[in-house]
Amino acid sequence: MLVHFVTDEPTKIPAIRAMLEPRYHVVPQLLGGGVTQISSNGALMVDADLRKKVRVEQIRLVLLELSCIPEKLFIVRNHARSMVAQAYALGATAVVSRPREIIFKLAQIEVAEKAARTDFAINSREIADGAATFSSMFSAVRCVKPINLSDAERATSEIINSIAQSGLSAWLDHVRRYHEGTFQHCLLVAGVAVGFAMDIGFASLDVRRLGIAATLHDIGKARIPLSILDKPGRLDPAEEEIMRRHPVIGYELLKDISGVSPEILDGVRHHHEYLDGSGYPDALMAPEISDLVRLLTISDIFAALIESRPYSAAISRQDAYKILCGMDGKLERSLVKAFRNVALVA
Ligand SMILES: [Fe+2]
Ligand SMILES: [Fe+2]
Structure with missing residues (x-):
């Protein structure tokens, strides 16, 4: 040292x-x-x-x-x-x-530094693996090759391990530092959704189910032209219309793959639906929106708000949470309240 x-x-x-x-x-x-x-x-x-x-x-x-x-x-x-x-x-x-105090204090610092380095190495490796898996899923879809569900399952397991070991904040910080664009977004949504499920005490099988849905939720974006997907700034109405097709594209890509459960398909197709019917693509109303989708939608909006983008300043976690609280009528109030701990503390 x-x-x-x-x-x-x-x-x-x-x-x-x-x-x-x-x-x-x-x-x-x-x-x-x-x-x-x-x-x-x-x-x-x-x-x-x-x-x-x-x-x-x-x-x-x-x-x-x-x-x-x-x-x-x-x-x-x-x-x-x-x-x-x-x-x-x-x-x-x-x-x-005294010299003895100096030696003792330095030894303490050294132990803490080693522990921090190990945490960093674990996290970095898992994030790198997760990002590589996302990358291979997206390129498969772009090249019109079939999606390998085990890739999504592996990426989700890595995310769950990392968050269980080092916490959500470490995951968010690392992902925002090292990744950009759609990969960053998918890694953030998956991390936030997993952190949310763990925080409200979901059984491990349900954490995994929500995690896989989050991992795959925007897979349809792989078929959106990069000129729209990576456009720095606001989309015009025609581009917005194309972008809004991604939940249905994702659903169509996954619906015939064996092992993709109805809950995952529901999450992929409906993560932009709101309780008041103002969402897309099916303008569902509250009774038609499942709990998994409600959790996924909150995680998706929060992750999108805190993303670090090259062309605009990132919103703090506090401000992002305030925006969620202001979406009363669209998001389930009790879930947004339960999300507070994840947004501000975890
Ligand atoms: Fe989306
Ligand atoms: Fe998304």
């Missing part, structure tokens, strides 16, 4: 090296000594006279450069009260005094 050691005394550098190397890689930085090496991992350790105003200002500048490093350890000998207060004012996450 990297330890960025910031000090006002060149003589302190060999001493800290003798204490920490070779277990840690010490990167020294002398205050007032020039450019800071930018980094976002490891730990930052500051050992300087915090009673001197000029030092405090120099530390402030270095901390700005290294603001991505979450752990900031300050060494204050004998825990001198005024220096401890100054350290916390500068953003210290811990104040240590």
Whole structure:
């Protein structure tokens, strides 16, 4: 692990090296000594006279450069009260005094960093697998080849595992950082739907059923021209009319594939229906809209709102949830209420 050691005394550098190397890689930085090496991992350790105003200002500048490093350890000998207060004012996450405390704190940071890296690796691999599966399903449909249902089942299992292990927020953040367009949308909808089903206590079979419906819900978009699908900005009425065909196209693509259940077909065809009959393609009314579809529609709208797009700013999860709350009459109020935890906390 990297330890960025910031000090006002060149003589302190060999001493800290003798204490920490070779277990840690010490990167020294002398205050007032020039450019800071930018980094976002490891730990930052500051050992300087915090009673001197000029030092405090120099530390402030270095901390700005290294603001991505979450752990900031300050060494204050004998825990001198005024220096401890100054350290916390500068953003210290811990104040240590003796070598034993320093070693102990760094070991704690190292364990936490390793755990975070493992989480990241698991999540990244599962997202990459999920995205690859979506990609192969979409290219199959574009090339008029049959859809392989086991691809959708595998992608859904990967999403369920990832969310069970690392939570929905980690999934949403990673997907929005690394994927674009329709893939990003499908990965987000599937993640949100799975997170929603888990949060309201669905049995694992039902989590999986909703997850597969979410994974496949926009498969019909694979037959929409890319000039419409990837158009940056609003669609004109003719393009909108073509785009609105995707639920029926998806239904037609899946209806004869063995293993695709009626619930999945219902989700694919009806995820743009609203309780007041204003949705499409069949203008269903509330009694005709199943629970699975109601959950899927909420997940779909929320995911579409929080997508990161190259041509417009992303809406925060809070604002997206407010928009859902304003769709009274179209979405089931009790489900939107139950979704609050997923939208804002999970
Ligand atoms: Fe859709
Ligand atoms: Fe969608």
